[in-house]
Amino acid sequence: MVSKSQTKLITSLQQKKYRDQTGFFVAEGPKVIAELLNEGLLLHSFFSTAASQITAENHFQLNVAELKKISFLKTANTSLAVFKKPKPKPITDSGLIVVLDAVRDPGNLGTIIRLCDWFGVKQLICSEDTTDCFNPKVVQATMGSLARVQVHYLSLIEYFNQTKMPVYGGFMDGGNVYSEKLPTDGIIVMGNEANGISDAIIEKITHKITIPRFGETKKTESLNVATATAILLSEFRRFTEM
Amino acid sequence: MVSKSQTKLITSLQQKKYRDQTGFFVAEGPKVIAELLNEGLLLHSFFSTAASQITAENHFQLNVAELKKISFLKTANTSLAVFKKPKPKPITDSGLIVVLDAVRDPGNLGTIIRLCDWFGVKQLICSEDTTDCFNPKVVQATMGSLARVQVHYLSLIEYFNQTKMPVYGGFMDGGNVYSEKLPTDGIIVMGNEANGISDAIIEKITHKITIPRFGETKKTESLNVATATAILLSEFRRFTEM
Numbered sequence: 001m002v003s004k005s006q007t008k009l010i011t012s013l014q015q016k017k018y019r020d021q022t023g024f025f026v027a028e029g030p031k032v033i034a035e036l037l038n039e040g041l042l043l044h045s046f047f048s049t050a051a052s053q054i055t056a057e058n059h060f061q062l063n064v065a066e067l068k069k070i071s072f073l074k075t076a077n078t079s080l081a082v083f084k085k086p087k088p089k090p091i092t093d094s095g096l097i098v099v100l101d102a103v104r105d106p107g108n109l110g111t112i113i114r115l116c117d118w119f120g121v122k123q124l125i126c127s128e129d130t131t132d133c134f135n136p137k138v139v140q141a142t143m144g145s146l147a148r149v150q151v152h153y154l155s156l157i158e159y160f161n162q163t164k165m166p167v168y169g170g171f172m173d174g175g176n177v178y179s180e181k182l183p184t185d186g187i188i189v190m191g192n193e194a195n196g197i198s199d200a201i202i203e204k205i206t207h208k209i210t211i212p213r214f215g216e217t218k219k220t221e222s223l224n225v226a227t228a229t230a231i232l233l234s235e236f237r238r239f240t241e242m
Numbered sequence: 243m244v245s246k247s248q249t250k251l252i253t254s255l256q257q258k259k260y261r262d263q264t265g266f267f268v269a270e271g272p273k274v275i276a277e278l279l280n281e282g283l284l285l286h287s288f289f290s291t292a293a294s295q296i297t298a299e300n301h302f303q304l305n306v307a308e309l310k311k312i313s314f315l316k317t318a319n320t321s322l323a324v325f326k327k328p329k330p331k332p333i334t335d336s337g338l339i340v341v342l343d344a345v346r347d348p349g350n351l352g353t354i355i356r357l358c359d360w361f362g363v364k365q366l367i368c369s370e371d372t373t374d375c376f377n378p379k380v381v382q383a384t385m386g387s388l389a390r391v392q393v394h395y396l397s398l399i400e401y402f403n404q405t406k407m408p409v410y411g412g413f414m415d416g417g418n419v420y421s422e423k424l425p426t427d428g429i430i431v432m433g434n435e436a437n438g439i440s441d442a443i444i445e446k447i448t449h450k451i452t453i454p455r456f457g458e459t460k461k462t463e464s465l466n467v468a469t470a471t472a473i474l475l476s477e478f479r480r481f482t483e484m
Contacts, residue, residue, distance in 0.1 A: 107349070111466055118465055120457025143463060178480040214479050215362025221385060223360055224353055227472035230465070234473040235480075237456050238420040 002047065002066055010070045010082060016132045023085050025134035029077035035144030041083050048079035072136045085134055088150040091123060093165055094185055096236055099125045101156060101201050102192040103225060106131050110141025111226040112190070117145035119233040124151045125159060160204035163187065167206045169197050170228055174208030182236045190229050244289065244308055252312045252324060258374045265327050267376035271319035277386025283325045290321035314378045327376055330392040333365060335407055336427055338478055342368045343398060343443050344434040345467060351375060352383025353468040354432070359387035361475040366393045367401060402446035405429065409448045411439050412470055416450030424478045432471050 002010075012018035013026045024044055027033050037043065045058035049067050068076045098121050103109055109131045116124050131138065133151045160167065168182075169189040189205060191197035197205070211223065211231050223231070244252075254260035255268045266286055269275050279285065287300035291309050310318045340363050345351055351373045358366050373380065375393045402409065410424075411431040431447060433439035439447070453465065453473050465473070 111469060114466065115469060117457065117461070118455055122457070144461060148457075148461065211360075211476070212479075213360055214482065215359065215364070215390075219359070219386060219390065223472070224356065224468075226466075227353060227357060227469060230469035230472040231476040234453070234476060237454075238477075240456065 002060065002062065002070055006045065006060075007070055010080070013082065014072055014136060016135070019085065019132065019134050024082050025085055025139060026072065026080060026082055026136055027139050028071060028073055028080045028136075029140070030079050032140060032143055033079055033081045036081075036083055036147050039144055039147030041086055041147050044082040044084055046079065046081045050078055073140075086147060088152050091125065091150075091152060091159075093163055095123065096121050096185065096233075097123045097125060097165070097187045098229065098233075099127075099156065099159075099167075099187055099189045100130045101127050101189060101197050102129045102195075103190065104129075104131055105193055106135050106137035107141060108193065108224070108226045109133060109135075110138045112229050113138070113142040113149050113151070114145045115226070115230055115233055116149045117142075119237050121233065122148075122150055124149050125156070126151060126153050127156045128153055156201055157204075160201070167204055168209055168232075169202070169205040169207075170232065171197075171205075171208045171210060174210040177209045177211050177232065177235050180207070180209055182239070184236075184240055186236070188229075188232055188236065190225050190232075193225055244302065244304065244312055248287065248302075249312055252322070255324065256314055256378060258377070261327065261374065261376050266324050267327055267381060268314065268322060268324055268378055269381050270313060270315055270322045270378075271382070272321050274382060274385055275321055275323045278323075278325055278389050281386055281389030283328055283389050286324040286326055288321065288323045292320055315382075328389060330394050333367065333392075333394055333401075335405055337365065338363050338427065338475075339365045339367060339407070339429045340471065340475075341398065341401075341409075341429055341431045342366065342372045343431060343439050344369050344371045344437075345432065346371075346373055347435055348373050348377050348379035349383060350435065350466070350468045351377075352380045354471050355380070355384040355391050355393070356387045357468070357472055357475055358391045359384075361479050363475065364390075364392055366391050367398070368393060368395050369398045370395055398443055399446075402443070409446055410451055410474075411444070411447040411449075412474065413447075413450045413452060416452040419451045419453050419474065419477050422449070422451055424481070426478075426482055428478070430471075430474055430478065432467050432474075435467055 013024055019025050027036055047060050047062050047067060049062055049064055071080055098116055166183060166186045168186055189197055255266055261267050269278055289302045289304050289309060291304055291306055313322060340358055408425060408428045410428055431439055
């Protein structure tokens with residue numbers, strides 16, 4: 001049985017406004033939930049159609065129809081959890097850092113968070129108009145990676161004004177990323193899906209780089225922001241000692 | 243004005259069965275349509291809300307409501323075209339070739355076709371259970387790349403039985419892709435989103451490779467098939483003379 005107030009809370013968490021107000025977000029499916037618990041995230045309440053080994057003060061067993069009612073997914077899973085949003089640690093000027101300037105597509109953000117986790121990038125810094133990482137679609141796409149990568153939302157201009165790290169950004173006329181000497185500590189800026197990096201942020205780029213285009217025609221318009229991030233992170237990391 | 247038979251044809255082209263039967267597919271939006279025309283694809287019919295410079299025998303001007311009715315998109319664009327599916331050229335044993343084993347998500351296939359185009363891969367070979375590249379979602383995602391990359395659908399087993407090229411596949415226990423010597427001519431196999439490369443195809447892999455995972459915890463489960471393709475193509479190409 002789900003109470004009216006629980007249903008109201010869960011439904012509201014589809015919207016960023018209420019995730020910000022309450023400090024909670026929703027994750028669905030035993031795999032995602034287990035990953036987030038493993039990473040130490042705090043559980044607020046847990047709803048499952050199966051008798052589960054996860055113990056929580058607010059643990060409710062539901063039937064399939066009840067779970068379907070509160071699920072955000074087209075095809076509801078067997079469980080749904082409300083978690084407390086983790087507070088990111090203070091930003092440090094070290095390691096490889098990815099900065100997103102107005103990335104809007106939840107699928108792209110989810111893929112980039114997984115890439116950061118894969119390549120050992122612990123700090124992901126997002127402009128305030130980048131999609132919220134606790135958006136349900138992002139949560140489902142990132143799995144446990146969301147708990148391992150620190151995601152910060154802030155004014156990029158203020159951030160760039162105080163950092164001393166080199167700032168890399170992808171452009172059509174930059175240095176060839178395959179021949180540039182890339183540092184182990186630095187910032188990689190990725191831009192909006194349609195408009196790229198915004199003018200105010202372009203001024204903060206200290207190193208313009210390019211992923212070369214191959215083939216005879218070279219007509220491909222651009223790479224998707226997530227695949228470009230994959231290629232750049234791979235290049236920054238390939239010379240790192242494992 | 244759209245006739246009943248035109249509406250019936252266009253609507254049917256959402257399904258692979260009818261695309262196969264008729265040999266036609268649908269593209270929407272002036273940008274995608276112009277790219278496909280530029281690449282020499284044959285236009286069957288063209289519907290637009292604007293007076294257009296594209297000339298075609300079957301060219302119809304519609305109002306917004308009429309176009310909305312035949313559009314596959316949530317938000318209809320200003321034009322829709324029915325094209326003849328191009329016939330791929332015969333497969334040759336040369337260059338870099340990407341093979342997809344049961345890639346199901348249209349978004350992933352679209353991204354991979356764009357990556358092939360970017361990295362000069364002219365031949366993309368798909369198992370018969372890979373998503374159809376003329377699926378409307380794939381067409382919209384790939385833009386003109388679809389006309390520049392030859393996409394073949396066939397039995398992978400038969401294909402591997404006749405090719406003499408080295409066959410690379412991504413595995414958890416393969417050689418480090420950053421230190422392996424990679425050829426300019428070869429095949430890269432990418433597997434299904436959930437199950438990876440199927441057992442029958444694993445037997446055909448001559449070189450197992452791995453994209454190393456970085457960071458302290460190394461818990462990221464896997465890379466998405468499109469981002470893994472991006473990283474592998476970048477590695478195969480980075481030493482190629484541009």
